[in-house]
Amino acid sequence: NAGVTQTPKFRILKIGQSMTLQCTQDMNHNYMYWYRQDPGMGLKLIYYSVGAGITDKGEVPNGYNVSRSTTEDFPLRLELAAPSQTSVYFCASSYWSGGLGTGELFFGEGSRLTVL
Amino acid sequence: AQTVTQSQPEMSVQEAETVTLSCTYDTSESDYYLFWYKQPPSRQMILVIRQEAYKQQNATENRFSVNFQKAAKSFSLKISDSQLGDAAMYFCAYIASGTYKYIFGTGTRLKVLA
Structure with a gap:
């Protein structure tokens, strides 16, 4: 029962570097999300996807890009890393069909990113 | 806006x-x-309990139960027989059926004293 798998769990980047956070889910969920959580704060939505080939911006998309070529994978790309992107990143997924579903959001274990 | x-x-x-x-x-x-x-400190987000708005009966999961007051738009979580392992941040979340956007609260940090 893998659920939602994120890699890497920890990463330190230098300002201006780029990287990709990987996210895979094996539950055949159609909805996938990327959130960031700053210290002591709640979750902010970066990007989301309602199915393969369909992505859209959340509340804080600047500095990030995503793609969804398959149902399982939803990588998050950080271009030109900045100190403001230091955060914990969570990938999550859920299943909805015709407005019906359990509604439960399944989370990965999180990825702690530090930009120095 | 939903909050x-x-x-x-x-x-x-x-x-x-x-x-x-x-x-x-x-x-x-x-x-x-x-x-x-x-x-918890491990930072893994774990579902504690869920409630569908159309259900009048309050959800329960072992020591966890909710008091869902739809008219008052209130959704409190009761933890009975608190254990040290219950110490964590707790987030309340909402989603309208048929939409994509989950709305999260800012969290409550629960400390359990031995």
Whole structure:
């Protein structure tokens, strides 16, 4: 029962570097999300996807890009890393069909990113 | 706009005692879901309990139960017989049925005192 798998769990980047956070889910969920959580704060939505080939911006998309070529994978790309992107990143997924579903959001274990 | 408010940034409870965490929300929708998620120091987000708005019966999961007051738009979490392992951040969350966007509260940090 893998659920939602994120890699890497920890990463330190230098300002201006780029990287990709990987996210895979094996539950055949159609909805996938990327959130960031700053210290002591709640979750902010970066990007989301309602199915393969369909992505859209959340509340804080600047500095990030995503793609969804398959149902399982939803990588998050950080271009030109900045100190403001230091955060914990969570990938999550859920299943909805015709407005019906359990509604439960399944989370990965999180990825702690530090930009120095 | 839909909002979720957790007015208690931090709560403390003695081991074996009962504690209630508050959550209020604002929505014009009639069909929606509410959740409580637990985030321990390991930072993994774990679903504690969920409630469908159309169900009048309050959800329960072992020591965890909710008091869902739809008219008052209130969704509090009661933890009975608190254990040291219950210490965590607790987030209240909302989603309208058929939409993509989950709305999270700012969280309540629960400390359990031995």
